[in-house]
Amino acid sequence: MNNPGFDMATGFEKSPVYSLRRRKRERRNRIFRIVCLGSTMLGVFFLLTVMVAVLFRVIFPANDTRETMVSASQRLQQLADFFGRLLNNGPGIDPTEVGYKVGLAGTLWLLFFVVLLAVPVAVGAAVFLEEYCNDGKIRSIIQTNISNLAGVPSIVYGLLGLAIFQRGFGYSRLALGPCLLAGALTLSLLILPVILIATQEALRAIPKSMRYAALALGATRWQLIRDHLLPAAMPGILTGSILGISRAIGETAPLLMVGAAASLLKPPRGPFSRYTALPVEIYFNAKEPDPAYSTVAAGGILILLALLLCLNFSAITIRNRHRAKHSPKQARPANNI
Amino acid sequence: MSLTDLTQILRTDSLSVSYFDQLALHNINISIPQNCITALIGPSGCGKSTLLRCFNRMNDLVPGVRVSGQIFLNETDVLDPRIDVVQLRRRVGMVFQKPNPFPKSIFQNVAWGARINGYQGDMAELVERCLRQAALWDEVKDKLSRPGDQLSGGQQQRLCIARTLAVEPEIILMDEPCSALDPIATGAVEELMEQLKTNYTIVIVTHNMQQAKRVSDLTACLMHDTQSFPGRRVGVIAEFSTTDKLFTNPSDPRTEAYITGRIG
Numbered sequence: 001m002n003n004p005g006f007d008m009a010t011g012f013e014k015s016p017v018y019s020l021r022r023r024k025r026e027r028r029n030r031i032f033r034i035v036c037l038g039s040t041m042l043g044v045f046f047l048l049t050v051m052v053a054v055l056f057r058v059i060f061p062a063n064d065t066r067e068t069m070v071s072a073s074q075r076l077q078q079l080a081d082f083f084g085r086l087l088n089n090g091p092g093i094d095p096t097e098v099g100y101k102v103g104l105a106g107t108l109w110l111l112f113f114v115v116l117l118a119v120p121v122a123v124g125a126a127v128f129l130e131e132y133c134n135d136g137k138i139r140s141i142i143q144t145n146i147s148n149l150a151g152v153p154s155i156v157y158g159l160l161g162l163a164i165f166q167r168g169f170g171y172s173r174l175a176l177g178p179c180l181l182a183g184a185l186t187l188s189l190l191i192l193p194v195i196l197i198a199t200q201e202a203l204r205a206i207p208k209s210m211r212y213a214a215l216a217l218g219a220t221r222w223q224l225i226r227d228h229l230l231p232a233a234m235p236g237i238l239t240g241s242i243l244g245i246s247r248a249i250g251e252t253a254p255l256l257m258v259g260a261a262a263s264l265l266k267p268p269r270g271p272f273s274r275y276t277a278l279p280v281e282i283y284f285n286a287k288e289p290d291p292a293y294s295t296v297a298a299g300g301i302l303i304l305l306a307l308l309l310c311l312n313f314s315a316i317t318i319r320n321r322h323r324a325k326h327s328p329k330q331a332r333p334a335n336n337i
Numbered sequence: 338m339s340l341t342d343l344t345q346i347l348r349t350d351s352l353s354v355s356y357f358d359q360l361a362l363h364n365i366n367i368s369i370p371q372n373c374i375t376a377l378i379g380p381s382g383c384g385k386s387t388l389l390r391c392f393n394r395m396n397d398l399v400p401g402v403r404v405s406g407q408i409f410l411n412e413t414d415v416l417d418p419r420i421d422v423v424q425l426r427r428r429v430g431m432v433f434q435k436p437n438p439f440p441k442s443i444f445q446n447v448a449w450g451a452r453i454n455g456y457q458g459d460m461a462e463l464v465e466r467c468l469r470q471a472a473l474w475d476e477v478k479d480k481l482s483r484p485g486d487q488l489s490g491g492q493q494q495r496l497c498i499a500r501t502l503a504v505e506p507e508i509i510l511m512d513e514p515c516s517a518l519d520p521i522a523t524g525a526v527e528e529l530m531e532q533l534k535t536n537y538t539i540v541i542v543t544h545n546m547q548q549a550k551r552v553s554d555l556t557a558c559l560m561h562d563t564q565s566f567p568g569r570r571v572g573v574i575a576e577f578s579t580t581d582k583l584f585t586n587p588s589d590p591r592t593e594a595y596i597t598g599r600i601g
Contacts, residue, residue, distance in 0.1 A: 212398070
């Protein structure tokens with residue numbers, strides 16, 4: 001038997017069988033860690049750059065002459081007035097007077113209908129695919145299509161919405177015209193695959209044993225789904241809904257296709273009103289040559305982000321509360337988002 | 338005790354099961370008597386659990402399963418595609434290898450099955466009775482609203498038994514109910530089975546031959562039939578008799594080899 005020797009790197013005896021190469025492995029580990037950290041930092045850097053640029057634009061408006069010194073409290077007051085004006089005023093011709101009241105109302109209306117339309121349909125479809133559909137072939141065909149839909153550019157959904165909802169395939173009786181409902185339906189289609197896939201993942205993460213337990217007691221599929229699977233999948237469904245809604249809230253292109261107005265004097269009053277949305281108004285403001293408008297656009301972006309943050313926060317709160325109460329210990333999805 | 342004196346509640350008639358094209362069980366003929374504990378023993382992969390899952394058609398949930406032959410519960414043909422599987426599974430309950438309580442309260446774990454089956458009586462009374470029958474009441478009576486999946490493994494398994502009792506099945510199928518439990522919890526479950534025997538018929542799959550010897554009245558030993566199906570793993574019933582006879586005087590050489598630990 002040969003002397004195993006002594007490994008200076010680790011302080012342990014050298015193994016005659018295993019070539020440990022601890023230093024080399026440790027070095028690779030460090031390199032990979034730095035690469036991952038770098039990727040994260042790169043992402044954070046660009047996000048921060050965008051945020052800082054927008055904030056800068058709002059805090060130092062383009063027409064602000066730096067010479068006019070104002071105190072910090074005065075500046076804060078000005079900012080508060082600025083956002084108050086953006087939230088309370090509708091469109092107009094004076095860039096120091098216009099606001100996003102109509103667009104914001106339109107976005108909230110859209111979100112309401114999108115949640116109402118997309119979530120039940122997506123959850124229903126996911127439940128069908130995961131729990132009812134026994135035919136593997138049909139399932140894989142549908143699955144492939146859904147995965148593809150998730151990657152379709154949003155402008156394509158806009159065209160689809162234009163043809164189906166706004167024009168009704170050319171039949172005037174089916175046509176909704178350029179109304180809020182047409183926009184909501186289009187956005188619903190857009191986020192349907194997102195919620196659907198998230199719900200499927202959540203259902204798949206539930207252990208088979210829970211299904212067996214319920215069915216062995218003489219439960220029907222529906223009783224199993226209603227009382228056990230949907231509650232256990234709820235965090236995943238909410239995560240998917242947050243993702244979907246976050247996407248819907250910022251979409252401009254498909255709404256332009258289905259008749260969102262560039263500028264509208266009154267907020268929508270029902271699903272068949274004309275409408276516009278916050279990102280649409282931001283888009284048109286940003287296109288204006290007058291630099292005062294770009295401040296207004298930046299302010300709009302901040303309002304959009306704040307709205308997004310509020311929605312995400314409340315959804316995550318609901319999800320965590322729900323998860324603490326219902327989810328089985330072993331079936332928790334990763335705590336992302 | 339003789340096999341013929343007892344009322345037979347469950348009977349299979351040339352039952353065969355295959356997964357996709359792989360034959361798993363061949364020509365199973367077994368009669369399970371009422372108010373007895375029948376143990377299914379045999380080496381891994383010989384189809385004990387498959388046979389058990391045929392009795393309440395849980396095999397329907399496994400993709401690629403084909404079952405031929407007949408199973409009679411009293412006079413009902415269990416495999417008839419027209420029978421109501423939901424109703425069958427209420428009458429033939431099942432306890433699984435790994436305790437699988439619902440992530441709900443202890444009370445809800447027991448009450449849920451009864452409620453979905455339209456139980457009309459007093460739910461609190463039913464829950465207490467079932468938990469008492471499952472020898473769990475004294476341990477959990479003060480914490481019925483606590484989550485069932487936070488109990489210890491043995492308590493969880495007894496909760497699963499209580500849950501099964503709440504739908505008042507005629508037969509309880511147990512698929513290695515003690516394999517995830519320590520000896521003390523195993524003892525509790527075995528004692529419980531002995532008590533349940535007066536009202537229920539129990540079929541238990543076990544890898545533990547001592548357990549089969551301790552608790553069961555009848556034992557079926559399943560083996561791979563390597564003579565008729567060389568090179569394949571097809572389960573058949575090597576021997577089915579009273580537990581006493583099977584363990585003291587087995588008539589099949591394969592059974593003898595298995596129970597004495599020479600194969601399997």
